[in-house]
Amino acid sequence: MSGNKYNQLKAMFAITRAGLQSIMRSPSTVMFSIGFPMVFILVFGFMGGGSGVSFKIAFDPACDTNNAVYHIIQNTPGIKTVTKSGKELQEDLEKGRIVAVLNIQKNGKLASAADSMAFLNGNKGADYNIQLKSSEAVNPQTLATFQNIFLAGIINKLNKGTYPNVPTVADISPDVQKVPGRIYRTIDFILPGQLGFSLMSASVFGVAFLFFSLRQQLVLKRFFATPITRPYIILGEALSRVIFQMITAVVIVVIGTFAFHFTLVKGFETFLEIMFLSFLALIVFMGYGFIVSGLAKTESTIPMMANIFTLPQFLLAGTFFSIDAFPAWLQPLCRILPLTHFNEAMRNIAFEGANLISCWQNIGVMLIWGVIAYAAAVKVFKWE
Structure with missing residues (x-):
């Protein structure tokens, strides 16, 4: 017996192997340790992708649709356009089913001498103005994200790609028209x-x-x-x-x-x-x-x-x-x-x-x- 010294490392590895076998034989342990984290990673990975943000909007019946601004908004991934009108559109807006109604209009005549001088100097103002109508039922954070980040990003991308020589092709009115609706919390x-x-x-x-x-x-x-x-x-x-x-x-x-x-x-x-x-x-x-x-x-x-x-x-x-x-x-x-x-x-x-x-x-x-x-x-x- 004295000649065969007990191998502590071998015993330790044997216990380790048995412990691993026990763990792998427990489906719940595998699920909670590996399955759950992987599912969460996949789900939040999908949300973090380019198509992860989505907004439902509508265009005002009076909206100017013969311009690049309208078409790029219409075809941007993450924008879902509602085609309702009249009472149905008003009801969706009041209940917060859509984020906003957009009205794109070509800017009118230059309003001041300063604007005229800017035009003569080549610093032409925006060709189009985008007015938003929303509701008190829309989550304010959602509306702010759409207006100041998502929509502004679309216009900025259009400026760089199609109209690099102008300050901006369209400006977004900071004043959002709000229709009555239940306050969304x-x-x-x-x-x-x-x-x-x-x-x-x-x-x-x-x-x-x-x-x-x-x-x-x-x-x-x-x-x-x-x-x-x-x-x-x-x-x-x-x-x-x-x-x-x-x-x-x-x-x-x-x-x-x-x-x-x-x-x-x-x-x-x-x-x-x-x-x-x-x-x-x-x-x-x-x-x-x-x-x-x-x-x-x-x-x-x-x-x-x-x-x-x-x-x-x-x-x-x-x-x-x-x-x-x-x-x-x-x-x-x-x-x-x-x-x-x-x-x-x-x-x-x-x-x-x-x-x-x-x-x-x-x-x-x-x-x-x-x-x-x-x-x-x-x-x-x-x-x-």
Whole structure:
């Protein structure tokens, strides 16, 4: 024994190898350590690209469209032009659906002797003037970014590329005409997303862990010895979670309303519509919790499987930022997610005064996801 000295390094490397094998056998560890950071890097990388900024605008019917300024704005990536007019355009503006209405006009006669002298000296003023009309419902920061950074950058690029010999081809009027509208606050965007985040997290993760645990501990099997039937077993457990999460939804909305002035356009009526929408979302999202609980072989696989469904929606469904911030090719995927439609419906009901009937498309998509979820859950759910 004395001739075979114990190799400390060899033992250390053996422990290291065993530890690595243990880590790699844990899907949740791999997901949280590698998967999450990579997804966040990809998402924010997309947002930071050239097509990451997007603004919805419209052009005034009286706008001069026979000029280079109009055409370059019209064809700039990140500009989405709304073609509505009249009452529809006014309604979109008042509700903050578009950032601004642009009116491009050719400058008139030189207004002063100083302007005339500047013209004779070759220092010609801007050929065109851009006047903006916006609404109090538009986020002031969004409007300022569009006016002073994005639009100004477009004009500067046009100056350097096409009109290098003039100070500027167009000037942007600093005075923005504002039409009446509800004051848009950050909370009006953030709260619906955070409520959706809470409902989905609790529904999918909570149901998955709950029923997996009940099955593993043979609690569900013991229920069979009682007179209660299987459907009522599931309904009883699910109902407790629904009640708890509805209380959570009430608390979130009440605190948001009274502490941060979250907009409830029609007061208590809007509150009730939001609660109904939250209840519907809970039922839909719980279906995917049942699927995960049925497919999971071990408790450590539940977070990974649940995040396959939830993580893309937390990032892409307008939870933390508008889906208009993503590249055009990614937005169709964002718009089919059920959480996207919950967020859109809630924002329309809370801020714009829509009702449940007018949000039938959003609700319809959520119901389709619900039918798919429960059809799959019936197939994979296990009692033992």
